[in-house]
Amino acid sequence: MKHLITWVILTMSLYLLSVFSVHAEESLTTLKEIQEEIDRVSRNGGGTVTLPAETIVLSESIRLKSNVHLKGQGVGKTVLTMNPVQVDGSLNPNKILLADRISNVEVSDITFDGAKESRKELINSGFSHTMSFAYVDGLSIHDVEVVDSVDASIALWYVSNGTIKNNVIRDSGSNGILGMQETHDIEVRNNTIDHTDNQNGIFFMYQGDSTYNILIEGNTVRNVADYAIEVGHTTHKPGDAPHRNITVRNNTIVNAFCTGIGFRTVSNGVIEGNTITNYAEHNDYGCNAVFVEGRVSLNSEVDIKNNTMTQTYPKVTEQRFPYQQAVYVTGMRDMDITGNTIQDSWNDSIYVLASFFEGRTPDFPDGRRLYKDIRITGNTILNSEKSGVHFDSYPSSGNAVSNNTILRSGGDAVLVEGDAQRVTVSDNILTEETPEPGENLWTKPTSFNPLPRYFPPTNRQIFDAGMYEVSFRAKSASSAALNLYVQDRRKLNENIRLTSDWKNYAFSFNSEDPDELLFWDKDISADIQIEGIFLKKIGGEEPVELPEEVVEAVERLKQLAASKEEEAVQVSNILIQIIDLLD
Structure with missing residues (x-):
């Protein structure tokens, strides 16, 4: 009986394997074989179709079916690519993977190669996406690589309840990930998108219907042609529902040619x-x-x-438009801009305005995108080329700028045009408190251009015992080495390789005896420049030197404690009482 049960279980297992996955001995290397297996597995209730570890060149699209997991042997092992030329010799516009009106599908562990270099005429054409999913409910794409797409790498239309995570997209001809037409309840997490020839890294756009319940989290987006992440588009009409419940969180964006993160016609969202x-x-x-x-x-x-927003692009001179702000808000109400760190904006760091547009709408009857109830609080804004925060003159109410730190602005820290009562400005830190520098104990020249060679008296400063700090800034066109030291080199001996740009330096040291501080051009380059040498004492008051008799008395008390502890404690208590009486 036991053997019979074992035989039944084994038979059922083999049957399930034949239904729900590809037989291990089968080799799916042609489009026909792959498609037949997908069709069979879906028809029998679903399962996994596993592709071999090799490069498979397709002539037409693979059509995914409901309840099928299309799985490779791993990124770089299983590679799907498209033959750039059709049988009739024409350019092949087909997608690699196509899904339409299906449910519960999964794609993983495959490299998709869009053969962009062989299909350049199709780049950004709008119909040759590498993976295309339309009217799909229940989608998971994970651990895949998409390279050299001619159009979008992953495109979604009317897709719901999906996850796109842990994928790598490189060198896409158009958008990295594109979602359109009431795509909703989608998570895009922990993907890397590196370089698009055109358009965006991640783009959920309007095409007749708006997207909603979208999470874009933990992605890295680099070197994109337009927006790194965009939700919305320019095609909304008055009365259309906005994109809603959109969260863009904890993403890393580097080198967005136009915009880091853009929301156009979004309500109920967070960046x-x-x-x-x-x-x-x-x-x-x-x-x-x-x-x-x-x-x-x-x-x-x-x-x-x-x-955190930081601008380090080199500025381009004579641009037709003014340099762009870090944060730009128009046509919005009831917003909180809080806790952000913004550095080195080429223009205003935060600009709130009623921008102009052509035409009139019920919400904007005068052709201006009005705003109200914009609250800017708790931000750190540094080195704005113009204003830190700027409100234009359009009549509005409920706006506030409070508890921000706004330093080193090229213009007004907070600029409110027109009626200043429209914006409540309070409790902002707008100036830096510079501590008193104290006496500069460096009595020789504080600047050298260049630093003299060898050891002239101008390069050196004698000082008394104590704790000191020396600060200065320096540069060298030849990247020469600057040696900064005191005679007792155990206390201070710094060998500094300078750069061609000015940099600030500060060093502290302690000396128990009078000593001498020296600057020396170690490479004898004759091009070291130094400015702002400042030598100061730090660490509070100098220790008081005890009289010799007191030192001897303390030493005798230590010897007494070593041999007669109780007597030493009694003597110590008497001394403490005497000191208290003297105080």
């Missing part, structure tokens, strides 16, 4: 915890680190919080 470095190299309208626009309607409740 949180993202790091944006370099944005708006192209500085047309909407090119910012963060761009939030109510396009044709007054949108609401979008928070921008705890992001």
Whole structure:
């Protein structure tokens, strides 16, 4: 009986394997074989179709079916690519993977190669996406690589309940990930998108219907042609539902040619915890680190919080438009911009305005995208080329700028045009408190251009015993070595390789005896420049030197304690009482 049960279980297992996955001995190397297996597995209730570890060249699209997991042997092992030429000799426009009106599908562990270099005429054409999913409910794409797509790498239409995670997309001809037409309840997490020839890294757009319940989290997006992450588009009409419940959180964005993160016609959204470095190299309208626009309607409740935005692109001179702001807000109400760190904006760091547009809408009857109830609180804003925070003169109410630190702005720290009562400005830190430098104990020249060679008296300073700090800035066109030391080199001996740019330096040291501080051009380069030498004492008051008799008495008390502890304690207590009486 036991053997019979074992035989039944084994037989059922073999049957299930034949239904729900590819037989291990089968080799699916042609489009016909792959498609037949997908069709069979889906027809029998679903399962996994496993592709071999080899490169498979397709002539037409693989059509995914419901309840099928298309799985490879791993990125770089299983490679699907498209033959660039069709049988009739024409250019092949087909997608690699196509899914239409199906449910519960999964794709993993495959490299998709879009053969972009062999299909250049199709780049950004709009119909040759590498993977295309339409009217799909239940989608998982994970652990895949997509390279050299001619169009979008992953495209979604009317897709719901999906996850796109842990994928790598490189050198896409158009958008890395594209979602359209009421795509909803989608998570895009922990993907890397590196370089698009055209358009965006991640783009959820409007095409007749709006997207909603979208999470874009933990992705790295680099070197994109337009927006790194964009939700919305320019095609909304008055009365259309906005994109809603959109969260863009904890993404890393580097080198967005236009915009880091853009919301166009979004209500109920959050842009949180993202790091944006370099944005708006192209500085047309909407090119910012963060761009939030109510396009044709007054949108609401979008928070921008705890992001870091840094501009390090080299400035391009004689641009037709002004350099773009870090944060740009127009056509919005009921927003909190809080906890962000913004550095080195080429223009205002935060700009709130009623921008102009052609035409009139019920929400914007005068052709201006009005705003109200914009609260800017708790941000750190440094080195703005113009203002730290700027409100234009359009009549509005409920706006506030409070508890921000805004330092080193090229213009006003807070600029409110027109009626200043429209914006409540309070409790901001607008100036830096510079501590008193104290006496400069460096009595020789504080600048050298260049630093003299060898050891002239101007390079050296004698000082008394104590704790000191020396600070200065220096540079060298030849990257020479600057040696900074005191005669007792155990206390201070710094060998500094300088750069061609000015840099600040500070060193502290302690000397128990009078000593001498020296600057020396170690390479004898004759091109070391030094400015602002400042020598000061630190660490509070100097220790008091005890009289010799007191030192001897303490030593005798230590010897007494070593042999007669109780007597030493009694003597110590008597001395403490005497000291208290003297005080």
